[in-house]
Amino acid sequence: MQHSTRHIARILQLSDSHLGPGRDFKLAGINTYQSLGQVLKALPDQDVAPELLAVTGDIAGDGDEAAYHLFNEVMAEQPRSFAWLPGNHDDFPLMRKVLRQPFRRVVELGNWVAIFLVSAQADEVGGHLSETELAELADLLHRYRDEYVLLFMHHMPVEISCRWLDKHRVGNHGQLAELVARCPGVRALFAGHVHQAFSISWQGVGVHSAPSTCFQFAPGSDGFELSEQPPGYRWIDLYSDGRLKTGEGFVAGVEQQVDHRCSGY
C-alpha cells in the first residue's frame, strides 16, 4: 500500500528580539519592538497545516519585567500558538512568572514532537545543559522514540566560524551529541543567539540557527561585528514521512539602520 506524504505542520522560529522596557527602546540603532512587529507581519500567510511559533530566547535585552509585558501584548495579537525558551539575556524565573504563555517542554505536532531545552544559565553568556536538563531530554527521547523529534535551544552546540560567538556554544555539547547519536528519531536542532542564519550537519542531524528579529551579526567575524542584513525568521516545514524543509525569511524594505558605532549588546 502506498502512503502519500502529508505536510504535518509549519514552525516559524523567532529569536533574539532583545525587547527593552518600552516601545521606543533601541539597541545598536534598531528599535527592537518595531522590528519584531515587522517580522511578525512578514511571516508567510497561514497554511492549512497547524502552525507554531517557536521563540528561542533573548526575548528581553536585559531580563526586564517590562519587556516581558510588552512581549505578552505583542503575542496576544498573534493567531498562532507559540512556545518559548530563555536565552542568556533573559531571566527564566521572571519569565515563568510574567509571561502569559507558560513554558512548554514539549509540543506535539502529528507524528512530530518539538522539545524545548534550556541552555541558558543565570549570569553566564555561554550555553550549558544541566544534568537535570539532559536527564529530562533522555526520558523524552525514550518516550517519543516512535516519533520524529526536533530540538530547540538558545545556544548552538556547534561552531559557526565566528570566533567570539563560538566561545558561547553549549559547553557540554559532547553529552548532547551522545544522546542525539543514539536516537535516530531526532531530525534537527534549532538555536538562536548567533543573530544569523547558519546550517550544518552534526551527528547526522541538521543544526540550524535563526536570524534575529532585530539586528544581525556579521558571518565569519572574529569579534563583535554587525551586518546590514534586515530582521528575519526561520521557517520549518514538517512532513509525515520524517522529511523537513527549512529556510530563512527576511523583512523587505526596512527603514531602520544598524548603528555601526555600537561595540557590544
Ligand SMILES: [Fe+2]
Ligand atoms: Fe543570546
